[in-house]
Amino acid sequence: MGDDLGDGAASGLPPVLELAWGLRERPTKGPKRGLTLDRIVQAAVTVARAEGMPAVSMGRVAKELGSSPMSLYRYVSTKDDLLTLMLDTAYGQPDPPPAEPGGWRAELAHWASGQRIALYANPWALHIPLSGPPATPNQIVWLEAGLAALRDTWLSEQQKLSTILLISGFVRNEALLSTDIMAAAERAGITADEAMGSYSTALARLIDPRRFPSVYAALTSGALDDDDGLEGEFGFGLERILDGIAVLIDTRSH
Amino acid sequence: MGDDLGDGAASGLPPVLELAWGLRERPTKGPKRGLTLDRIVQAAVTVARAEGMPAVSMGRVAKELGSSPMSLYRYVSTKDDLLTLMLDTAYGQPDPPPAEPGGWRAELAHWASGQRIALYANPWALHIPLSGPPATPNQIVWLEAGLAALRDTWLSEQQKLSTILLISGFVRNEALLSTDIMAAAERAGITADEAMGSYSTALARLIDPRRFPSVYAALTSGALDDDDGLEGEFGFGLERILDGIAVLIDTRSH
DNA sequence: GGGAATCTGCGTATGCTTTACGCAGATTTG
């Protein structure tokens, strides 16, 4: 007994969260540990960055560390745990908001851009299936920053939470779509804009204008091969959401 | 040669799309085929519904059909193709919009609810990693319906597309989070509301109120154990987004 | 100091997974 990573602190939290928050104190007996959780996660991130998420296997990560697959299970009880930890490091910590006060709107826009930058810098993280609401340390730091941006509004706590969840979901979605397209384009040896263009022309040839008049109109309007294709998508969505929040806040405030 | 599913129509489309749209005409030689693509996809959906997405393997699907794993590769060139096809059937076709005219807003709300219903009815589909912009038949039908809802607005084609992408991304995100929480709760033998409650209390105990004052305030405000937890999240996000679109449309229209 | 306790890394093994290759038989074309 004793060689499992089941709960030990009885905190009511999933084991991986106790790991992530460093709650699990190690007993003093036994040999020194040869690895650390951090090093394992770091190695996994290295593999993901260099060879993509599908290459991240326990064996591959162990090799990166000069260790053996089963050793990792002394630190992590499941591969999913490792993925959760990787996701947390991908987000990292948010930049502090700009010094000059811009109100909740500027602050949230800054926050969203920061998340987008983090995800673009770690596109592999978008291929980690998320399992449950945010709860790892960096995710909480981000959540804190997001909620803080709404501190001067009259929104209820629930509304603030929903707002932050809405925005971060949007950022994640947009980043996933964009980086996927860019990756597919790179595989085909073209630029992302070219990929969008050929996507739309191929689709336009495929569909029946009578059955899908609106889609046909959209595709042939050249909407998709505009300059600011991918970048513009983010800006558009974010502005729309912020406008929607603004409506709510302005209604509430008097 | 000839026993591959590489492109044959030279349409410039990925092979799986030619399959989905039924473009690939079969030659007349050789023995009759024992299966159809539809039956395979249907069998895969059956497995996913009954045993979850992780159970969907080529072997398991083949067994469902009384066939052998390798036979499926005569119909599908990769497991990912099968997943793409499964996703398409999960979405199905949208209901027609309600007869009485409610304007773009009511129509889009109806559209979003329809997508949510489809996803809630097929939660396994949320665990299919999406690869690229929508392009399969049912996805295009949905896209057509969404764009059509905006027919009377002054939005540019690009803005219409962005709007629809924004909303369907939101619906997908919300459905994923909700069904994940419900599934986790069911595994633990409690209700989703109880799960949210214990999540928030556990987290509230975990975090330092001084480092995360806003998160702490949100968690202890009881925002998360409200009645309309999951349902309310969808309504909130959708209203915010629609409000944001309305701002854009109203600004444009004069 | 000397067990006893307890931890460590990790070898081995199980039962999965996708899918490349090629063969035997069915069917249609000339």
Next chain:
DNA sequence: CAAATCTGCGTAAAGCATACGCAGATTCCC
């Protein structure tokens, strides 16, 4: 009636997560 061409599918390769248990290291307690 051959030649061509397709069919289902057996076999096998390569890889995956991870359960189990062992040998050795370290520390605690007497």
